[in-house]
Amino acid sequence: MKRLCWYCFLYISSLSVLHSVCAADVASLNGGKYVPLYGAKSGEEITVRSFSLQTTPVTHEAYLQFVRTHPEWRRSKVKRIFAEKSYLQDWTSDLKIPPGRKKSPVTHVSWFAAKAYCKSKGMRLPLLKEWEYAAMASTEKFDARQDPEFTRSILAGYETPKTYLKEVKHDPPNIHKVYDLHGLVWEWVDDFNSVIISGESRNDGDKGLFCAAGAVGATDLANYAAFMRYAFRSSLKAHFALKNLGFRCAKDKE
């Protein structure tokens, strides 16, 4: 373990361009099939290929390292089209993170910034279907969407204010050994707007999102939590930098 951390340290401090990440921070997920709320013909399963996912959202501490080595992503340098004015708003200066939030998820980051961060680590943002696949797992089940307690706790998390202040690994990991998919912050996904803007699903999306019609059975509590995520994502634009929105990175499995 000590050795592993030493390796991490070396990795960070050497400003390595090696396309590798510290193994302890990444979980390996076996692929599978599931029926998503959106993004597929109704009732059809989609396939998720095996992939790796960072076990926690990217923290302030980690993001600070990134802006040290990538000055173009510092608050004062960032191009306005890539990140709106509220980008890293809580930071006290370009290289000073908000006090007391070293281990809490970085927020006020745009999709462009998140993408650049992941690229710098040799990774990428997770796909919507990957993120949802990882997030439907509880501590015991790979698909806990039908478990009312699981859903209730997610919904409760969505309603609790100021959870972005919490530190990562606050709650136990899910069965994939991934932490904090629920309960801290929303997370960017690579194709966050795919459900809304692709082809004719624009109209389908509207119906589902605004009228809560058809797409959701009245008793399907699980979908209610997912619904809120889809609604949230569809309110976003790629340059938005919001207080409750962070990200984590993913990678194809070699």
Added chain:
Amino acid sequence: MYHLFKSSFACSVISTFLFSILLSAALSGCDSQKSGQKNTHPRHDRIETKGDMVAQLTSPPNVPAPVGNRPAKKLKVEMEIIEKEAELSDGVDYVFWTFGGTVPGSFIRGRVGDEVEFTLRNHPDNKLPHNIDLHAVTGQGGGAEASFVAPGHEKVFAFKLINPGLYVYHCATAPVGMHIANGMYGLILVEPEGGLPPVDREYYVMQGDFYTKGENGDRGLQPFDMQKAVDEDADYVVFNGRVGALTGDKALTAKVGETVRLFVGNGGPNLVSSFHVIGEIFDQVHVEGGGVVNDNVQTTLIPAGGAAIVDFRVEVPSTLILVDHSIFRAFNKGALGMLKVEGEKNEKVFSGEILEGIYRPEGNVIQEIEPDSAEAKPVKSTPLTKAEKIKVGKLIYDKSCFACHQPEGQGLPNAFPPLAKSDYLNADVDRAIKAVIHGLSGEITVNGEKYKSVMPAQVLTDEEAANVLTYIYNSWGNNGTEVSAEQVSKVRKQ
């Protein structure tokens, strides 16, 4: 008085006549009311706006100033969405999602022909995207799509107020039911040209149902319960966002002789309201907030996502009780408000109690209580033991007392004082007897809380009064006093 200046002579004659009765004009104007035809207001595209103004928004129970005779304008409305924790009942917290920081949201008031420029801001601390669907808007989703806004952002959209009436607005972001259940609704009033007829007092009251993980009264922060919402099994049904929002010190007020107008909405999400004011008759109701005016209404039905304008003149001093007459909601779930009317009595309109008598069905007569009647007819059987008194007393309690004081004597905050562990009760037996047999009104303090409601005199024999009091004194942590019929009789004679 503005009626006299209306253009049509016929109209003004009718109006003046109606006004002499009360609050005459319908929203759609008197022509249409009389003829039953569609409203004859100038088409909206012929109404020109003159100048700009920023809309005054108010928190419930207040409403902005009437439009009066002002011309149509460009009306700027700015509203902020705030997700915040607040009390749903005493000791019960809830995370509300609000338009303007209150449930219901800020009241918006405009007139036909106004061109509204609406700015919707979603506070950066909020976790969710929101939007607004105003039922007063003609257009896609009532503005829902155009106003869909992420936290920390704002959206601007514009619309014209075409139809007069009282309309609900609400959030329509998925999951819609949850956004509404958490308090995202309010009212927008579109006045007809020239405004509604003036009244002395106007208030904003809106009903909503709430679904919490714990049962009604469970303390602490209560999360939203989706399953109960789906099952339409409400834990709380309240006016203006919390139990007791309109009772005690926060009661609405009016003076005898004044005209009162209530803008009543129902946010739902699920329940339809049977809106009623105990002790009053609505002189006029704009049914469903629209152009049809009904006279002399006891209870008006307000659909979820609907509203009504209720006008009445208060004639005598009293505390009027606003309820959803689906009555368990009022007495057990919180749908209860008060309107305190102060002023001179008018015994012709209402006398108060004149006479208390004993009613004997077998004799088919009503007899006056004679001073010695209770004592003069001692019970033949041996007096009850304390345990028997408690048993019999419970039956009386369950029949006569529990509706207000509640099954466990816990009372209702701000409305009916508790009997459980009640300092007021335990301090003075004679005072308690007096309250039961003569009733009680005026302010009292029970366990540190002030109550100002009215308890009617209970029609009970001395034995019955003794039994029910013994039951109460020997329940819920009270001091175990045993009350005898003789004691009651003695107090009755005082």
